[in-house]
Amino acid sequence: MSIRILGIESSCDETAAAVVADGREILSSVVASQIDIHRKYGGVVPELASREHLRRIVPVVREAVEEAGMSLQEVDAIGVTQGPGLVGSLLVGITYGKTLADSLQKPLVPVNHLEGHIHAVFLEAHKVRIEPTLPAVCLVVSGGHTVLYEVRPREAKCTDPGALWHYRKLGQTRDDAAGEAYDKVSKLLGLGYPGGPILDRLAGAAGNVPAPVKFGPTKIKGNSYDFSFSGLKTAVLYHLRENPDYLPEIQQREAAIARGERKFEQLLPLCGAKTLGLIREFQNAVVRDLVERTLHAAEELGVPTVLVSGGVAANRQLRCTFEERLRRSGLDVYFPSMALSTDNAAMIAAAAYPRFRNHILADVTLNASASLPIA
Numbered sequence: 001m002s003i004r005i006l007g008i009e010s011s012c013d014e015t016a017a018a019v020v021a022d023g024r025e026i027l028s029s030v031v032a033s034q035i036d037i038h039r040k041y042g043g044v045v046p047e048l049a050s051r052e053h054l055r056r057i058v059p060v061v062r063e064a065v066e067e068a069g070m071s072l073q074e075v076d077a078i079g080v081t082q083g084p085g086l087v088g089s090l091l092v093g094i095t096y097g098k099t100l101a102d103s104l105q106k107p108l109v110p111v112n113h114l115e116g117h118i119h120a121v122f123l124e125a126h127k128v129r130i131e132p133t134l135p136a137v138c139l140v141v142s143g144g145h146t147v148l149y150e151v152r153p154r155e156a157k158c159t160d161p162g163a164l165w166h167y168r169k170l171g172q173t174r175d176d177a178a179g180e181a182y183d184k185v186s187k188l189l190g191l192g193y194p195g196g197p198i199l200d201r202l203a204g205a206a207g208n209v210p211a212p213v214k215f216g217p218t219k220i221k222g223n224s225y226d227f228s229f230s231g232l233k234t235a236v237l238y239h240l241r242e243n244p245d246y247l248p249e250i251q252q253r254e255a256a257i258a259r260g261e262r263k264f265e266q267l268l269p270l271c272g273a274k275t276l277g278l279i280r281e282f283q284n285a286v287v288r289d290l291v292e293r294t295l296h297a298a299e300e301l302g303v304p305t306v307l308v309s310g311g312v313a314a315n316r317q318l319r320c321t322f323e324e325r326l327r328r329s330g331l332d333v334y335f336p337s338m339a340l341s342t343d344n345a346a347m348i349a350a351a352a353y354p355r356f357r358n359h360i361l362a363d364v365t366l367n368a369s370a371s372l373p374i375a
């Protein structure tokens with residue numbers, strides 16, 4: 001008989017619930033996105049996010065359980081994101097998880113959101129019955145995080161008794177996350193929120209238009225596995241200020257977005273060759289930095305596998321570049337599907353499974369932890 005865990009995720013702007021059997025078989029996964037609510041502010045507004053989680057959490061959990069063809073009573077345990085994330089948002093999921101666990105007399109498993117993103121890669125690979133070989137280097141890259149980990153099989157002296165694997169943080173962003181840089185540059189260009197998906201498509205449509213500016217590799221003093229994206233965003237800002245000819249187009253796109261015309265097909269005709277060239281150069285710089293630092297880590301550590309997860313892992317150029325570069329180096333690279341790359345609760349239920357098996361449970365005193373580390 002399989003162990004079926006209900007996962008609950010509410011760390012940022014997605015209210016999500018899912019049921020996963022034995023940590024790998026997704027029985028249901030429901031995600032209610034709040035993008036439409038935060039769009040007009042150009043980013044997630046924490047207070048609005050927690051209010052929306054409150055409205056959505058009950059129907060989302062109900063839908064996930066129904067879609068899995070079961071009742072709440074049949075769930076074996078409840079896994080809930082404890083952190084990192086927005087405290088007000090986390091508290092909605094945690095409070096609901098605690099209440100459900102208490103009233104149903106089910107175990108409650110606290111889960112780290114970042115560990116969830118790592119499990120997302122394994123959930124995807126399991127669909128084709130593959131188990132990525134460890135040790136690996138794992139890049140978690142989203143709107144809130146850009147972190148590089150080493151992931152090894154569990155060792156006897158492992159400090160975290162509930163984790164399936166042993167993690168070591170190799171580096172992280174010193175300022176903006178990569179997804180945050182996409183969102184900020186998109187705002188500067190009048191292309192709305194979130195920025196990643198639209199900039200990704202526009203960069204792909206740029207072809208070989210001339211580059212109006214060149215962005216060199218980001219130099220990092222000290223730990224070469226650390227990242228930094230705020231300088232690149234500022235370089236885009238200065239370039240736009242120095243070239244006022246971008247302005248009429250930016251205003252046209254802002255007007256289109258205000259009318260709700262956000263689709264790629266609607267925005268592409270409002271982007272001249274110079275804008276497309278700029279977007280392509282920005283994306284080239286982000287992708288080059290993410291791929292080079294991750295590859296450097298994989299080569300120095302001598303691992304056979306690279307895992308990439310988080311919202312920015314949905315980026316086409318990032319996927320293609322990783323695949324191309326790693327094939328040449330003889331390494332394997334794994335990504336989750338688009339749906340499992342961005343925030344979801346299946347990855348939370350998956351990460352809860354080994355913790356449940358190792359009896360790492362929480363009680364009603366469980367609290368949110370805004371910057372909970374995994375390593």
Ligand code: KG4
Pocket residue numbers: 012141142143144145178179180182183194195196197200310311312313314315316341342343
């Ligand atoms: O993982 P996620 O859903 O939420 C966070 O934990 O942040 O990631 C959302 C982020 C946003 O910043 C969004 O712009 C970015 O991921 N993103 C992308 C793409 N799709 C989403 N960035 C680049 N290319 C994409 N295709």
Ligand code: ZN
Pocket residue numbers: 113117142310311342343
């Ligand atoms: Zn996330």
